Amino acid sequence: MSGLEQRIQDAVRGQTQPTVTVLSSLLAVEDELGYIPKEAVEFVAGFSNATINDVWAVASFYPNFRFEPPAEHTVDVCWGASCHLVGAMSIFKSVLEVAGLDSEGDTLDKRLTVKFNSCLGACSQAPVMALDHHLAGRVNPESAAENVSRLLERDGHGP
Amino acid sequence: MVLSFVEIGLEADSRWQELTAGQRPWIRIGTALCGEAAGAFEVADALEMALADQSVSAEVSRVGCLGLCFAEPLLDVQLPGGHRVFYGNVDAESVSEIVSVHVAGGTPIVSKALGYLAEETSLAPPPEGIPDLKQHSMKARENRIALRNAGNIDPLDIYQYIANGGYQALYKSLTELNREETLEEVKASGLRGRGGAAFPTATKWSFLAGNAAADKYVLCNCEEGDPGAFNDKNILESDPNTLVEGVIIAGYATGANKGYIFIRHGHDGPIERCRAAINQARELGFLGENIMGSDFSYEIEIALTGDSYVAGEESALMEAIEGKRSMPRFRPPFPAQFGLFGKPTNINNVKTLSYVPEIVSKGGEWFSNIGHDTSTGTVILCLSGNLKYTGMIEVPLGMNLKDVIYDVAGGMKDGKVLKFLQTGGPLGGVLGADNIDVLLDFEVLRAAGAIVGSGGLIAADDSTCIVDLTRSLIAFCQYESCGKCFPCRMGMSHLLEVLERLCRLEGTPEDLALMQNIGVNMQAGSLCGHGQLGFNPVSSALRYFGPEFDTHINDHSCPTGTCLDSRYSPAASRR
Ligand SMILES: Cc1cc2nc3c(=O)[nH]c(=O)nc-3n(C[C@H](O)[C@H](O)[C@H](O)COP(=O)(O)O)c2cc1C
Ligand code: SF4
Ligand code: FES
Numbered sequence: 001m002s003g004l005e006q007r008i009q010d011a012v013r014g015q016t017q018p019t020v021t022v023l024s025s026l027l028a029v030e031d032e033l034g035y036i037p038k039e040a041v042e043f044v045a046g047f048s049n050a051t052i053n054d055v056w057a058v059a060s061f062y063p064n065f066r067f068e069p070p071a072e073h074t075v076d077v078c079w080g081a082s083c084h085l086v087g088a089m090s091i092f093k094s095v096l097e098v099a100g101l102d103s104e105g106d107t108l109d110k111r112l113t114v115k116f117n118s119c120l121g122a123c124s125q126a127p128v129m130a131l132d133h134h135l136a137g138r139v140n141p142e143s144a145a146e147n148v149s150r151l152l153e154r155d156g157h158g159p
Numbered sequence: 160m161v162l163s164f165v166e167i168g169l170e171a172d173s174r175w176q177e178l179t180a181g182q183r184p185w186i187r188i189g190t191a192l193c194g195e196a197a198g199a200f201e202v203a204d205a206l207e208m209a210l211a212d213q214s215v216s217a218e219v220s221r222v223g224c225l226g227l228c229f230a231e232p233l234l235d236v237q238l239p240g241g242h243r244v245f246y247g248n249v250d251a252e253s254v255s256e257i258v259s260v261h262v263a264g265g266t267p268i269v270s271k272a273l274g275y276l277a278e279e280t281s282l283a284p285p286p287e288g289i290p291d292l293k294q295h296s297m298k299a300r301e302n303r304i305a306l307r308n309a310g311n312i313d314p315l316d317i318y319q320y321i322a323n324g325g326y327q328a329l330y331k332s333l334t335e336l337n338r339e340e341t342l343e344e345v346k347a348s349g350l351r352g353r354g355g356a357a358f359p360t361a362t363k364w365s366f367l368a369g370n371a372a373a374d375k376y377v378l379c380n381c382e383e384g385d386p387g388a389f390n391d392k393n394i395l396e397s398d399p400n401t402l403v404e405g406v407i408i409a410g411y412a413t414g415a416n417k418g419y420i421f422i423r424h425g426h427d428g429p430i431e432r433c434r435a436a437i438n439q440a441r442e443l444g445f446l447g448e449n450i451m452g453s454d455f456s457y458e459i460e461i462a463l464t465g466d467s468y469v470a471g472e473e474s475a476l477m478e479a480i481e482g483k484r485s486m487p488r489f490r491p492p493f494p495a496q497f498g499l500f501g502k503p504t505n506i507n508n509v510k511t512l513s514y515v516p517e518i519v520s521k522g523g524e525w526f527s528n529i530g531h532d533t534s535t536g537t538v539i540l541c542l543s544g545n546l547k548y549t550g551m552i553e554v555p556l557g558m559n560l561k562d563v564i565y566d567v568a569g570g571m572k573d574g575k576v577l578k579f580l581q582t583g584g585p586l587g588g589v590l591g592a593d594n595i596d597v598l599l600d601f602e603v604l605r606a607a608g609a610i611v612g613s614g615g616l617i618a619a620d621d622s623t624c625i626v627d628l629t630r631s632l633i634a635f636c637q638y639e640s641c642g643k644c645f646p647c648r649m650g651m652s653h654l655l656e657v658l659e660r661l662c663r664l665e666g667t668p669e670d671l672a673l674m675q676n677i678g679v680n681m682q683a684g685s686l687c688g689h690g691q692l693g694f695n696p697v698s699s700a701l702r703y704f705g706p707e708f709d710t711h712i713n714d715h716s717c718p719t720g721t722c723l724d725s726r727y728s729p730a731a732s733r734r
Binding site for chain 2: 017018019021022023024025026027030048057058061062063064065078079080081082083084085086089090092093096103104116118119120121122123124125126128133134135136137138
């Protein structure tokens, strides 16, 4: 068994809650790997007594799942209404500029994933972004760009 | 051997006594999502370092949110036997000074203190020259019931919850009241659901109580995908024990044998704190077999979902717990007959269930005397947008919305003028500035074209373009449509197309009629509230700001000049 397959199996089998489902198994894989490889879809199907189609149906429905390894670092920028009102669009502009991207996605060198988030849950500190899942609020275009540059100076290991 | 509840209570009291009036100062720092975003974790680390560097001994607790989000990072120092003195917007530098002057030196830094909160049991005089935080506009009109412990206790320590009256309600239910009498108290309270529809909670519970099936479930809905709402997650972070106790009592009153708390994956703070509350409750015998020596047995499990706003709809939520796509079900059958895994089920919002312990402790009648008409109790509002004070408040229903904005939240930031309020999440509506002289009451607000909904209250100043904000709300609704029924799936896409055209100043007069037409069809032909209510952002915007839409269409100009700025939304591949 490959190392990847081992990690998938450990993540899925290692769930401790009583209610284990296709969705909970996929979330466990995402936590472990940061994405859902083809092998995970196959394993979760066998493990849950479901078809590969069933598992894809769930995995493709929830936009948090991705199907290729994430970049080294992930930046989420909120586009929810509270953030929109206080300048979220200018934050996007500046973050995308630093990343060299037109819209959300991965940079070519796979160092950075930029994601749009519909609410990071800290609306009272808008505009809000998250750097490798750590929240930063009350940002402006300059501080947002600095945050990203500082993040890129660090080594990262995916999720 | 499990300790009796009385013994646990004594232990909790002595620990609390030690914290508030023991040998060491107690420092509490707010670390909910709002605190984290303001840099509270860095400040907490700096605080621990400053204490170590200066060899000062103090108890440090990472608490939840006091509601004063605008002042975060927010920490307070309580010297043994004294009152709590708060410092707002602290950073690593000010923390070091607070440690040396106040914690070690014993004198509050008057010039930097935001205010003080009196410790009830303290005999010490109030700190001189520091304002009473209770008089702050964000606090003065509050009546904290569900939030009574938020920001005061360590959410990871169930003993602190118990020392503040926690689990008294469950004890009372199990020892003094039976299941019916517990339900009676909730009925007498007039409590209505805080998840959006304001349905009477006791009526919903009685459907489940009346079903004699062996397996029955209580579901707590903490999906909370609405931009602008964070009160459910905040309760989980600030006082998860209140919610857990509420979920247990709901199980007792309805005769259920299991509860599920449903949270969106990735919100680690709320999830971990909720998990700790459940585990600690189990250790103390408040969950499991024969709770507190009674014949009531009950378990609670946390179920996680992927990113999906519609997963918050009650039947979609059950699909997600079953591990499927979160797509709403046809009804009937209703959840009380055929719910999660086909078993009878009751679904409530986090806030709804968080009221229950206090209702049982103090009696339904007490709760029913707070509020306005049939909107009893309080409302928990998340204040965001261009306000002077942003944060989270719990005020009695029946308060005037105008007062919330101009009095409590201090009006608009930077001397700007209010243009509109967006209330109740993306499916709610907007209210023009001239129309906010309304009472916070489920019916009154609905008649005005807005809803209390999830409690999100987003205030926009006059630099905001209503067409652009409407486009943003519909972009969210379009992105989140689950796709099961075409009036919603296609209607949202068409609405977004039209609104994008208006924002490019390329709209035509026919576009308004086109939107109305789409809206009527969405309302009539959609399976769940997402499609049925999804036209609200547009209809309410047109109701209050028709002329601004006309200017975009007829004069091809945007009065605020913001419509043509670059706009971004999620990649087409994710829509
Ligand atoms: C699209 C959609 C999303 C919803 N999201 C939530 C949610 O995030 N949290 C919630 O409590 N209720 C949500 N609801 C309402 C629930 O369906 C349900 O009415 C509520 O959880 C019942 O709780 P209550 O009786 O305590 O209000 C949503 C409804 C719709 C139509
Ligand atoms: S109304 Fe929209 S969200 Fe609701 S079931 Fe239909 S497509 Fe899905
Ligand atoms: S809307 Fe941006 S954090 Fe909630």
